[in-house]
Amino acid sequence: MTTQEVDTLVIGAGPTGLGASKRLHQLNLGSWTLVDANNEAGGLASTDVTQEGFLFDVGGHVIFSHYAYFDDVLNEALPEKDDWYEHQRVSYVRSRDVWVPYPYQNNISVLPTDDQVKCIDGMIDAMELRAQSTLSPKTFDEWIMRMMGIGLADLFMRPYNFKVWAVPTTMMQCKWLGERVAAPSLKMVVNNTLNHKVAGNWGPNATFKFPARDGTGGIWKAVAKTLPQDKLQFNKKVVKVDADGHVAHFLDGSSIKYKHLVTTMGLDYLVNHLEGLDDATKHLLQQTAKDKLVYSSTHVVGIGIRGELPNRIGDKCWLYFPERDCPFYRATIFSNYSPHNCPQEGTKLPTLSYADPEHGEPSKEAQDGPYWSLMLEISESHLKPVNNDTVLEDTIRGCINTQLLLPDSEIVSTYHRKFTPGYPTPSLERDDALNEILPVLQERFDILSRGRFGSWKYEVGNQDHSFMLGVEAVDRALLGAPEMTLLSPDFVNGRRNNERRLNV
Numbered sequence: 001m002t003t004q005e006v007d008t009l010v011i012g013a014g015p016t017g018l019g020a021s022k023r024l025h026q027l028n029l030g031s032w033t034l035v036d037a038n039n040e041a042g043g044l045a046s047t048d049v050t051q052e053g054f055l056f057d058v059g060g061h062v063i064f065s066h067y068a069y070f071d072d073v074l075n076e077a078l079p080e081k082d083d084w085y086e087h088q089r090v091s092y093v094r095s096r097d098v099w100v101p102y103p104y105q106n107n108i109s110v111l112p113t114d115d116q117v118k119c120i121d122g123m124i125d126a127m128e129l130r131a132q133s134t135l136s137p138k139t140f141d142e143w144i145m146r147m148m149g150i151g152l153a154d155l156f157m158r159p160y161n162f163k164v165w166a167v168p169t170t171m172m173q174c175k176w177l178g179e180r181v182a183a184p185s186l187k188m189v190v191n192n193t194l195n196h197k198v199a200g201n202w203g204p205n206a207t208f209k210f211p212a213r214d215g216t217g218g219i220w221k222a223v224a225k226t227l228p229q230d231k232l233q234f235n236k237k238v239v240k241v242d243a244d245g246h247v248a249h250f251l252d253g254s255s256i257k258y259k260h261l262v263t264t265m266g267l268d269y270l271v272n273h274l275e276g277l278d279d280a281t282k283h284l285l286q287q288t289a290k291d292k293l294v295y296s297s298t299h300v301v302g303i304g305i306r307g308e309l310p311n312r313i314g315d316k317c318w319l320y321f322p323e324r325d326c327p328f329y330r331a332t333i334f335s336n337y338s339p340h341n342c343p344q345e346g347t348k349l350p351t352l353s354y355a356d357p358e359h360g361e362p363s364k365e366a367q368d369g370p371y372w373s374l375m376l377e378i379s380e381s382h383l384k385p386v387n388n389d390t391v392l393e394d395t396i397r398g399c400i401n402t403q404l405l406l407p408d409s410e411i412v413s414t415y416h417r418k419f420t421p422g423y424p425t426p427s428l429e430r431d432d433a434l435n436e437i438l439p440v441l442q443e444r445f446d447i448l449s450r451g452r453f454g455s456w457k458y459e460v461g462n463q464d465h466s467f468m469l470g471v472e473a474v475d476r477a478l479l480g481a482p483e484m485t486l487l488s489p490d491f492v493n494g495r496r497n498n499e500r501r502l503n504v
């Protein structure tokens with residue numbers, strides 16, 4: 001098989017690889033090519049369509065951009081006003097059988113009185129703990145106790161985060177948190193509670209935009225279309241990287257020789273498929289990845305339902321579920337993001353089942369809509385096993401328990417897919433692992449491993465971050481520029497990054 005030669009090889013056509021490719025195309029400083037094992041662009045930021053015509057993303061994907069460069073690229077790919085819907089975030093936590101507006105900690109006024117007392121008690125203890133502490137918290141659990149106290153910890157933070165991460169908060173670090181979790185103001189909480197008020201929208205993603213057509217995956221297919229098509233190679237799975245020889249080998253027997261490599265494959269996969277380096281280094285990299293890089297899997301369950309959107313759902317966007325009455329940690333009302341996420345008017349579908357099968361046997365005759373849809377996410381790890389055979393029915397049962405569905409809701413389409421890995425866990429050992437592996441790859445072998453699982457940093461693992469990790473990796477490889485997103489997550493997350501990165 002032939003060996004192609006390029007200056008820069010990019011592995012992976014997810015947001016990170018597309019970011020690298022956009023920048024390579026813009027800089028035009030040498031030859032490059034992008035390869036992906038899949039048959040199209042998108043990676044984890046892609047969208048499936050059920051046979052009945054319901055769209056489902058890989059879990060709730062919401063664009064909240066920190067970067068002008070990223071916005072420019074999206075606007076170039078989908079330039080029309082009607083390419084997007086703009087939404088106001090409407091988000092709640094299901095707790096004690098009521099909907100608590102997000103963020104939970106600021107809105108305990110809607111909880112029963114004894115829970116309010118526990119939360120406020122805990123917050124007072126937490127304030128005292130903060131005043132006495134001289135050292136920073138080491139674990140996420142210590143951080144929760146210091147910032148919020150035992151009441152909020154036990155009602156929401158611990159159970160919810162276990163459902164998301166599939167590891168206990170005692171096994172996670174807290175440096176990743178940055179701006180993501182609101183620190184409650186005791187004054188405001190007491191004030192709201194006594195006055196029976198709820199706090200307004202908080203945080204970075206109070207409004208968000210969503211593509212009108214083709215789901216999140218449509219964005220990345222559109223971005224890929226803006227690149228020279230002869231440089232994109234799909235169905236090319238990397239099975240070996242000769243680190244010293246600078247050659248990537250593919251499942252089809254072909255290979256590509258490069259000067260610089262930007263890879264977005266999982267870092268664990270990469271180090272287990274490296275050749276051409278001494279045994280001691282290889283063993284060290286592989287062992288470090290095995291012992292210190294932690295991930296969880298994500299099940300995505302989609303449900304298409306016949307009927308008008310119920311009032312109890314209304315304009316809700318996404319919802320959090322800390323309690324045990326359902327297996328999912330998050331539900332997205334996906335039909336609220338775009339009417340094109342459901343089959344269009346005039347589509348007739350039979351009812352597959354009622355949400356509660358005990359409600360009876362539905363008619364199999366195809367009938368009219370309208371339709372709406374739910375998308376649910378469930379995490380899995382060896383510490384939090386999931387019955388893969390029953391996860392769909394367990395999820396539907398959980399939807400009834402939490403009033404997302406009623407027993408007689410007519411289900412017309414279902415979807416279930418498991419993504420492994422789904423979340424890069426900010427484990428206690430993660431930063432040690434990254435500090436041990438990434439510099440060896442960069443300095444000795446010109447390999448820049450970047451992206452959600454390429455550089456394993458959840459705090460810079462969203463689509464905007466991932467895209468910029470790719471852009472910045474290219475700027476580092478070709479221009480020697482520093483990579484702010486990889487190296488300073490708090491800096492990029494704490495500001496609007498307006499740099500336009502012109503040609504050199």
Ligand SMILES: Cc1cc2nc3c(=O)[nH]c(=O)nc-3n(C[C@H](O)[C@H](O)[C@H](O)COP(=O)(O)OP(=O)(O)OC[C@H]3O[C@@H](n4cnc5c(N)ncnc54)[C@H](O)[C@@H]3O)c2cc1C
Nearest residue numbers: 012014015016037043044045059061062238451452462463
């Ligand atoms: C459940 C969930 C919810 C999310 N929610 C949000 C959100 O709300 N907002 C947001 O902005 N982001 C969200 N994200 C993150 C978003 O999906 C990521 O930012 C993005 O997909 C990461 O891009 P990437 O290119 O680094 O990795 P990926 O998307 O994983 O792409 C990697 C690519 O590499 C390819 N590849 C892997 N191995 C090989 C190989 N051996 N050979 C060749 N190619 C290979 C894969 O096929 C894939 O296309 C979410 C992710 C998940 C899983």
